[in-house]
Amino acid sequence: MDSILGVAINLSFVSLIIGMVFSLVRMIKGPTLADRVVALDLISFLTIGFIGVYSISSNEPAFLGIAITLALVAFLGTIAFARWIMKSQVVEDPYSEDET
Amino acid sequence: MIVEILTVLFMLMGVFFITVAGLGILRMPDLYTRMHASTKAGTIGLGLLMVAVALHFQDLASVSRAVAIMIFLVLTAPVAAHLLGKSMLDKGYKMWHKDGTRR
Numbered sequence: 682m683d684s685i686l687g688v689a690i691n692l693s694f695v696s697l698i699i700g701m702v703f704s705l706v707r708m709i710k711g712p713t714l715a716d717r718v719v720a721l722d723l724i725s726f727l728t729i730g731f732i733g734v735y736s737i738s739s740n741e742p743a744f745l746g747i748a749i750t751l752a753l754v755a756f757l758g759t760i761a762f763a764r765w766i767m768k769s770q771v772v773e774d775p776y777s778e779d780e781t
Numbered sequence: 782m783i784v785e786i787l788t789v790l791f792m793l794m795g796v797f798f799i800t801v802a803g804l805g806i807l808r809m810p811d812l813y814t815r816m817h818a819s820t821k822a823g824t825i826g827l828g829l830l831m832v833a834v835a836l837h838f839q840d841l842a843s844v845s846r847a848v849a850i851m852i853f854l855v856l857t858a859p860v861a862a863h864l865l866g867k868s869m870l871d872k873g874y875k876m877w878h879k880d881g882t883r884r
Binding site for chain 2: 689690692693699718727733737745748752753756760763
């Protein structure tokens, strides 16, 4: 592996991990369920990014099929949560910590 | 050589956009603005990353898989964000405004 591509791959992994930490913080302290669902959606995006960078890093294009599957399954999960929020009668306190 | 430089450029741009999406989802003040940051920046970041994957492998199976991932993301991410925002709007979640009020 050439050095420019190796440095870029390492930088990409570090940057994706930073994004995943941000998203996990929002998932832990999100005021409503919908914030947590948005954070989960972004975590699945970041996982697809991990799979793409790792398939470049290991020169193995077979991992891209997993990325296609993960994109579709994450969409189904978000749709299911949105339908459930629309139908549920749970009253939350949505504005508790928004003024950060 | 020029293909490798283009791969590195597209990969770094895509990863930058995805990290900015994570920063937006942490720092934005409202559900709708968080959803805006996550959906749009995440979609463009993954699209650029899949362009980098297609440039790196350059055979038909890999390029078609990368294009399929891009098409699925562009089709599904706006639908998911729209449904989630519509369900929260129907439940009475007010929008954040800059003067500190919600309406």
